[in-house]
Amino acid sequence: MDIANEQRGDWLLMRVGGRLDAVTAPDFDKDFQAVLDAENSHVVVDLAGLEYISSAGLRSILAAAKKIRTGGGKIVFSGLDGMVEEVFRVSGFAAMFTLYATADEAVAS
Amino acid sequence: MKRTGIAVRLAALILACSLVILSLIVGYNYVVSRNIIISQDEHTGAGLAQATSARISKVLFAVQKVADSIAYTLEDAEINEKLIDELGRRVLAGNPEIFGTAVAFEPYAFDPAKLYFSPYHYRSQNRIASTNLGSKDYRYFHMDWYQLAKELDKAVWTEPYFDEGGGRALMCTYSVPFYRNVDGKRIFSGVVTADIDLSWLQKMITDIEVYETGYVFLLSRYGTFISSPNPDLVMNETIFTLAEEKNVPELRDVGRSMLAGESGYREMEDLPGIGEAFIYYMPLPAEKWSLAIVFPKDEMLAGVTQLSHTVAIIGVVGFLALAALIISISGSITQPLRKLTVVANRIASGDLDQKVPEIRTRDEVGDLASSFKTMKISLKDYIANLTAATAARERIESELRIAREIQMGILPKLFPAFPDRTEFDVYASIEPAKEVGGDLYDFFFVDDRHFCFLVGDVSGKGVPAAFFMAVTKTLLKVVAERGLDPGQVLSKVNADLAAENESCMFVTLFLAIVDIETGETRYANAGHNPPVLLRRGQQPEWVPPLNEPVAGVMEGMEYSTKTMSMSPGDTLFIYTDGVTEAMDADKNMYSDPRLLDVLATLDCVTAEDLVATVDASIKAFTGGAEQSDDITMLAMQFHGPDGENKE
Numbered sequence: 105m106d107i108a109n110e111q112r113g114d115w116l117l118m119r120v121g122g123r124l125d126a127v128t129a130p131d132f133d134k135d136f137q138a139v140l141d142a143e144n145s146h147v148v149v150d151l152a153g154l155e156y157i158s159s160a161g162l163r164s165i166l167a168a169a170k171k172i173r174t175g176g177g178k179i180v181f182s183g184l185d186g187m188v189e190e191v192f193r194v195s196g197f198a199a200m201f202t203l204y205a206t207a208d209e210a211v212a213s
Numbered sequence: 214m215k216r217t218g219i220a221v222r223l224a225a226l227i228l229a230c231s232l233v234i235l236s237l238i239v240g241y242n243y244v245v246s247r248n249i250i251i252s253q254d255e256h257t258g259a260g261l262a263q264a265t266s267a268r269i270s271k272v273l274f275a276v277q278k279v280a281d282s283i284a285y286t287l288e289d290a291e292i293n294e295k296l297i298d299e300l301g302r303r304v305l306a307g308n309p310e311i312f313g314t315a316v317a318f319e320p321y322a323f324d325p326a327k328l329y330f331s332p333y334h335y336r337s338q339n340r341i342a343s344t345n346l347g348s349k350d351y352r353y354f355h356m357d358w359y360q361l362a363k364e365l366d367k368a369v370w371t372e373p374y375f376d377e378g379g380g381r382a383l384m385c386t387y388s389v390p391f392y393r394n395v396d397g398k399r400i401f402s403g404v405v406t407a408d409i410d411l412s413w414l415q416k417m418i419t420d421i422e423v424y425e426t427g428y429v430f431l432l433s434r435y436g437t438f439i440s441s442p443n444p445d446l447v448m449n450e451t452i453f454t455l456a457e458e459k460n461v462p463e464l465r466d467v468g469r470s471m472l473a474g475e476s477g478y479r480e481m482e483d484l485p486g487i488g489e490a491f492i493y494y495m496p497l498p499a500e501k502w503s504l505a506i507v508f509p510k511d512e513m514l515a516g517v518t519q520l521s522h523t524v525a526i527i528g529v530v531g532f533l534a535l536a537a538l539i540i541s542i543s544g545s546i547t548q549p550l551r552k553l554t555v556v557a558n559r560i561a562s563g564d565l566d567q568k569v570p571e572i573r574t575r576d577e578v579g580d581l582a583s584s585f586k587t588m589k590i591s592l593k594d595y596i597a598n599l600t601a602a603t604a605a606r607e608r609i610e611s612e613l614r615i616a617r618e619i620q621m622g623i624l625p626k627l628f629p630a631f632p633d634r635t636e637f638d639v640y641a642s643i644e645p646a647k648e649v650g651g652d653l654y655d656f657f658f659v660d661d662r663h664f665c666f667l668v669g670d671v672s673g674k675g676v677p678a679a680f681f682m683a684v685t686k687t688l689l690k691v692v693a694e695r696g697l698d699p700g701q702v703l704s705k706v707n708a709d710l711a712a713e714n715e716s717c718m719f720v721t722l723f724l725a726i727v728d729i730e731t732g733e734t735r736y737a738n739a740g741h742n743p744p745v746l747l748r749r750g751q752q753p754e755w756v757p758p759l760n761e762p763v764a765g766v767m768e769g770m771e772y773s774t775k776t777m778s779m780s781p782g783d784t785l786f787i788y789t790d791g792v793t794e795a796m797d798a799d800k801n802m803y804s805d806p807r808l809l810d811v812l813a814t815l816d817c818v819t820a821e822d823l824v825a826t827v828d829a830s831i832k833a834f835t836g837g838a839e840q841s842d843d844i845t846m847l848a849m850q851f852h853g854p855d856g857e858n859k860e
């Protein structure tokens with residue numbers, strides 16, 4: 105897994121690539137915590153580069169969302185396709201979060 | 214290759230350096246002392262030769278004066294036989310060194326009637342005797358002593374000779390020509406001689422002490438030995454014949470130089486009877502003799518050699534003492550190291566109770582020993598901690614294993630589960646991954662007609678997932694037995710799970726309740742993979758997903774209940790993502806389509822065979838790659854009320 109952060113206006117864009125599973129989930133947790141520590145309250149998590157997400161990955165995303173919402177922040181997701189989109193849909197995550205087709209759209213909101 | 218220790222190398226290096234320094238000192242000392250001795254001996258030789266030559270010359274000069282004065286006296290015309298006789302006696306009486314004296318006249322010069330006239334006075338048995346030389350056997354005017362003085366027209370010393378007359382004494386004759394005035398002309402009239410016995414000279418020379426075996430020798434003008442410690446040489450050999458005989462060319466060079474009247478100092482490789490030697494020589498110009506002093510090299514340099522030996526012995530003793538000291542010091546330095554090495558090896562092989570030797574030296578070795586001690590203690594502590602930690606880990610692992618067994622134990626494993634029911638057949642299997650996971654399945658009757666079956670997957674792994682799974686399973690059964698709809702069951706269970714769920718654990722669930730009389734099946738899905746419905750004689754199809762969220766995340770979620778009807782022979786296949794996300798070594802996933810393909814090949818198989826076929830297909834696909842998630846499958850085959858066993 106690789107994560108690249110980029111400030112886009114008010115939004116912090118987190119591009120997550122590779123695989124988000126039991127092995128890489130702790131890294132995502134750590135990186136997301138760093139983003140929160142840097143006082144970012146609006147985060148776009150772009151999953152366009154993500155090939156695979158397991159239930160452990162979903163749990164990390166859930167935990168991240170819970171954390172940022174507790175602090176009054178906002179999290180949205182973009183770039184879901186293929187297997188990742190399927191997982192989001194089936195698990196009902198698609199209904200729980202705001203999703204955008206691309207990162208640009210997410211930032212423009 | 215054999216190792217050499219520090220002690221040996223240190224000692225060898227220092228001793229080698231010491232040896233070189235010592236050799237240089239001894240060598241330098243020897244060379245310098247030798248040169249000093251040689252230069253001193255050159256002076257000594259010169260002095261000795263000069264003193265000796267002065268002593269000889271003094272005697273010979275006195276003799277010369279006597280002979281010269283006789284010759285002068287004879288120039289007087291008024292000379293007669295009586296006068297000559299008196300003169301001869303007086304000379305001998307007054308000059309003890311003169312053995313004999315002759316006044317040899319030219320033939321007919323003294324007396325025209327006499328061919329021979331040569332009165333000779335000599336010593337014989339403590340008195341002075343006289344005779345007249347000259348006979349046809351002894352024509353004195355043909356003799357060397359006469360001829361030389363006459364021809365050279367000056368006084369000469371003859372070659373030494375053995376006196377045939379008395380006692381074979383070595384004699385030497387000084388001949389002085391004398392002249393008489395005849396008609397105003399100086400006419401050569403004869404020769405005055407003074408014979409001296411050279412025994413005193415020989416004695417004097419042989420008495421000169423030059424070290425132990427050194428000596429002085431005297432050569433005549435032709436190189437004949439006049440005096441030598443070897444009496445066989447005297448008058449028998451010349452320096453050249455000796456050089457020839459003994460094959461010592463350098464001696465010939467010395468001889469030439471001596472006869473040329475030179476002074477010199479020469480080092481000889483091999484002088485007969487002496488060996489290595491130095492020769493100092495100088496001429497006695499008046500007699501054309503040459504005096505040589507022989508210094509035996511070994512004796513001459515005995516002091517130097519002795520000194521060098523002494524220095525060398527002191528050096529060697531010092532060297533040995535130094536060697537002993539260095540060996541003992543380096544030994545004492547490295548001995549603790551060796552002890553430490555032994556102990557280290559024992560410690561390395563696991564004996565941590567080895568006592569580290571007490572090394573109290575306040576140096577690096579002492580530091581090393583104390584570090585070593587600290588290391589041993591730390592190591593012991595570390596190993597103790599590690600052992601404790603390992604024991605603890607093993608205990609935890611064993612507890613985890615037991616927990617896993619308990620977790621697996623709460624899942625129904627006995628098949629056929631309802632051997633007395635013919636309306637349906639249910640079969641489930643779980644293949645746990647190495648790490649504790651959270652898959653679950655269950656089936657039970659909620660009442661006589663309604664059979665509930667479910668499959669779930671708790672997010673994450675480990676003990677939390679196992680707990681969550683156990684709690685979920687327990688809740689599900691408790692809630693489902695109240696006779697609620699599947700959607701309501703999930704809503705209730707979700708509410709219970711979501712309360713105080715700080716850890717964000719969630720569970721996906723598919724729960725169905727089939728009416729075994731009618732085949733009507735109600736179901737609800739909380740974020741779980743869509744199951745597959747295999748209708749008899751038809752292609753398998755996905756049960757459409759409801760896209761409702763996973764359970765345990767948000768309180769107040771309401772789950773909907775869907776209904777489908779099952780006909781006899783239809784099978785509902787429920788599974789977890791461990792099936793579709795099973796991976797081969799290249800991380801390729803088993804995937805939904807593959808699952809559907811495998812199921813499409815099946816027709817009229819039992820629930821157990823269906824599960825077994827999918828399982829075999831998964832194993833064939835992964836090819837032994839490590840399983841990362843639990844693989845859980847449940848198949849419920851509806852047989853219909855016709856299959857009912859009414860008893």
